[in-house]
Amino acid sequence: MKNKTYRNQSEKSLKRTITKMVPAVMTALIATALGFISLYTSPVPMIQDFGKMLTVGMVVSFFVGLFLLIPILFTRDHFFGSKQKKADMEKGEGKADRLLDKFTKYLIKLRWLIILLAIVTASLGIWVDTETGVETDVESFMPQDDQALGDIHKLRDVIGTTDQVSIVYEGEDVVNAEIMTWVDRVSESLNDEFSEVVDTKSITTAVKQMNDGELPEEGDWGSHLEDMPSEQAKLLINEEHTQGVINIGIKHLESEPLQEFLNALAAFLEENEVADVETTVTGKSVLDVEMISALTSGRYQMTLLGMGLVFLGLLLIYRHPVKAFIPLVPIILIVGWSGAAMYLLDINYTPLTATLGALIIGIGTEFTVLIMERYYEEREKGNSAEIAIRISNQKIGKAIFTSALTTIGGFSALLISDFVILSNFGLMTLINISLALFSTIVVMPAILIIFDRFVKIKARKEVQVG
Structure with a gap:
């Protein structure tokens, strides 16, 4: 029962x-x-x-x-x-x-x-x-005694930077005297304009190294580019000569100061623009800023x-x-x-x-x-x-x-x-x-x-x- x-x-x-x-x-x-x-x-x-x-x-x-x-x-x-x-x-x-x-x-x-x-x-x-603060430095998320992080710090001490921003410029023909002069001026000015910049690399800096530190005459650009190793040239300009890049090595920055630098860089490029050339600031550092901003804000x-x-x-x-x-x-x-x-x-x-x-x-x-x-x-x-x-x-x-x-x-x-x-x-x-x-x-x-x-x-x- x-x-x-x-x-x-x-x-x-x-x-x-x-x-x-x-x-x-x-x-x-x-x-x-x-x-x-x-x-x-x-x-x-x-x-x-x-x-x-x-x-x-x-x-x-x-x-x-x-x-x-x-x-x-x-x-x-x-x-x-x-x-x-x-x-x-x-x-x-x-x-x-x-x-x-x-x-x-x-x-x-x-x-x-x-x-x-x-x-x-x-x-x-x-x-x-x-x-409440926002932690935007990706390296701070890692164990601070991690060997890989230590290697990054050592490499940064040796070469001065491990972070990079790129300026991509586009036009019908970027290999002409006016645009090359603009690329050279921008490459040289960035070091003086921004304390965050460690070094810059562009097609003009590479050519100047081959030409005793001087820019070639207007008609000599083609021959200098032909003399340059193709693998090196591909890193700085495409084969059609419609796109080029200025690589900027920068100090390691957290998201907020990096965003301020990118804004200042965009303003600098707008002030120093050249006709028939479009510029875009890109690179892994830019993506990191966008990601952190999207996650936190x-x-x-x-x-x-x-x-x-x-x-x-x-x-x-x-x-x-x-x-x-x-x-x-x-x-x-x-x-x-x-x-x-x-x-x-x-x-x-x-x-x-x-x-x-x-x-x-x-x-x-x-x-x-x-x-x-x-x-x-x-x-x-x-x-x-x-x-x-x-x-x-x-x-x-x-x-x-x-x-x-x-x-x-x-x-x-x-x-x-x-x-x-x-x-x-x-x-x-x-x-x-x-x-x-x-x-x-x-x-x-x-x-x-x-x-x-x-x-x-x-x-x-x-x-x-x-």
């Missing part, structure tokens, strides 16, 4: 999980995926791929849980339930449940103070976040876009603006707290930490949606707002706490990385997951009760529970 009762309870639990929990998790999954979509808007392929893999991982986890984990748990409880498990079911609430219930009662009493402190601290965090846009997409997605699901907005309130707070943490810990933004906004939205939204879903489920049963949030924190809070701990354990592996960029990313991810847990368990109850008056519930009959 007991076995039959236990099996019936297992079947009821399975049905309840499929009908109640799966839709809630599906809603959280959609909201999380929408938050990660903001990563797809990054112009940097590595960030786009990061967002894609996060989304794929979530979808795979959901279906594995639905079609593998749930059947395994049902099979265990239905056919292999032990006496201890039966006793646990009959026992009801455990110590953790009672502790969460007691804790939630205090949170409800202090809800206005909690909201006030949360808003003030988050606002301060958003303000100081604007003062767009972090606010990615965060706002992610929040906007999550709000629109939840609005389509719930068809209620307040219910769509409630899960985002803790996320906004976490964004502020995260900025404050980076400022206080003196951690600069990097290409990886610039994506933290999207991660906060993804991880935090999942937690807040699950709590909210359970809250309104209890409200529809007729429970009061306070009773509903106590039950929600009891039943869902423990699962969220466990999920947060396992996620923290996974990201903790990044802390031991020799690469500063990875260890800082791991540290900030751990902090943000902890903040998401805190915001969901501590702040979300106050938010739900305060916004409860704006959401109409079908059943309003009060049921006194516990």
